[in-house]
Amino acid sequence: MRNHQRQWIYPMAALFFLMIITAACKKEDDTELPPVSSPTNVTVSDIDGNIYHTVTIGTQTWMVENLKTTHYRNGDPITHITDTIQLANLVTGAYINHKNSSANSEIYGRLYNWYAVADGPLLAPAGWHIPSQTEWLTLIDYLGGDTIAGAKLKEAGTSHWQSPNTGATNESGFTALPGGLCYGSFLETGLEGFYWSSTESSAYGAILVFLHAENKKIIDAPYYKNAGISVRCIKD
Numbered sequence: 236m237r238n239h240q241r242q243w244i245y246p247m248a249a250l251f252f253l254m255i256i257t258a259a260c261k262k263e264d265d266t267e268l269p270p271v272s273s274p275t276n277v278t279v280s281d282i283d284g285n286i287y288h289t290v291t292i293g294t295q296t297w298m299v300e301n302l303k304t305t306h307y308r309n310g311d312p313i314t315h316i317t318d319t320i321q322l323a324n325l326v327t328g329a330y331i332n333h334k335n336s337s338a339n340s341e342i343y344g345r346l347y348n349w350y351a352v353a354d355g356p357l358l359a360p361a362g363w364h365i366p367s368q369t370e371w372l373t374l375i376d377y378l379g380g381d382t383i384a385g386a387k388l389k390e391a392g393t394s395h396w397q398s399p400n401t402g403a404t405n406e407s408g409f410t411a412l413p414g415g416l417c418y419g420s421f422l423e424t425g426l427e428g429f430y431w432s433s434t435e436s437s438a439y440g441a442i443l444v445f446l447h448a449e450n451k452k453i454i455d456a457p458y459y460k461n462a463g464i465s466v467r468c469i470k471d
Contacts, residue, residue: 271292271293271377271378271387271406271407272290272291272292272293272406272407272408272409273290273291273408274288274289274290274291274299274408275289275290275291275296277289279298279360279362279363280360281302281303281304281306281308281360282304282306282307282308282310282360283303283304283305283306285303285304287299287300287302287468288300289470290407290408290409292374292377292378292407292408292409293373293374293377294373295370295373295374295377295469295470296469296470297374297409297467297468297469297470298363298467298468298469299408299409299410300344300410301343301344301345301412301414301465301466301467302344302345302347302358302359302465302466302467302468303340303341303344303345304345304358304360305330305345307354307357307358308356308357308358308359308360308361309357311357313328313329313330313347313351313358314327314328314329314330315329315330315331315332316329316330316331317331317332317335319331319417319418319419319420319421319463320419322348322417322461322463323417323418323419323459323461323462324461325348325350325461326350326460326461327350328347328348328350328351328352328353328354328358329347329348329350329351330345330346330347330348330351330463331345331346331417331463332345332346333345333346333414333415333421333424334421334424342395342412343395343412343414343465344412344414344465344466345466346414346416346417346463346464346465347431347463347464347465347466348460348461348462348463348464349431349435349441349460349461349462349464350460350461352365352431352433352441352466353433353435353441353460358466359468360468362470362471363468363469363470363471364433364468364469364471365431365432365433365466365468365469366432366433366467366468366469367432367433367434368432368433368434368442368455369434370432370469371430371432371442371444371455372455375444375453375455378407381452381453381454381455382451382452383402383451383452384451384452384453385402385411385446385447385450385451385452385453386401386402386403386404386451387404387405387406387407387409388405388407388409388411388446388453389402389403389404389405389411389428389446390403390405390410390411390412391403391404391405395412395413395425396412396413396425396448397413397425397426397448398448399448399449400448401448401449401450401451402450402451409467411428411430411446412428412465413425413426413427413428413446413448414428414429414465415427415428415429416429416458416462416463416464416465417462417463417464418459418461418462418463425448426447426448426449427445427446427447427448428445428446428465429443429444429445429458429464429465430443430444430445430464430465430466430467431443431464431465431466432444432455435460436457437457439459439460440457440458440459440460441457441458441460442455442456442457442458443455443456443457443458443464444456
């Protein structure tokens with residue numbers, strides 16, 4: 236299992252599996268909801284001094300930007316990887332800059348493997364944490380279900396998302412971006428946005444959620460822990 240898990244040639248098969256899950260999701264009522272969020276006018280900073288805006292959606296308060304810290308909250312550095320294949324073979328916490336560009340990471344945040352997420356609350360700023368699968372599902376349900384919530388979470392327009400960015404309104408204020416992922420190479424940039432949860436699914440997998448430019452959905456599914464994935468934080 237370990238050798239199979241570390242072979243980076245499999246990411247496209249895994250992505251195909253995720254798309255099958257997308258097609259098989261239950262049908263939800265595509266009912267328009269009234270405004271569902273409000274900016275809090277409160278910002279939070281990480282240990283590196285990066286500033287994040289926040290938004291309240293239902294009973295939850297989320298960061299509006301993807302996490303970009305290079306240190307845990309206790310000051311310890313997070314291992315920085317530049318070799319995509321090396322990242323796919325790590326079993327300790329690490330991050331990679333989006334397409335190895337710090338400028339890109341200013342837009343999309345950094346891509347962390349799940350082992351960094353699993354380092355307890357230390358990855359998120361004090362008072363915040365990485366959302367569990369249950370917390371993601373609470374957000375999705377509040378926004379009308381998995382077949383339409385993605386449209387309400389995605390940044391509108393095609394500045395970052397590929398056309399057609401179906402249905403994107405960002406009425407939630409969440410501003411989800413298509414940072415893709417890193418697993419042996421950088422994949423799906425502009426087409427899909429992936430976000431870790433803190434929930435483990437197996438010895439080698441953990442739950443993420445993902446959104447696509449060509450539909451309104453947001454789906455939760457397992458993926459390899461040593462993939463580089465975006466992180467969004469939720470308030471304690």
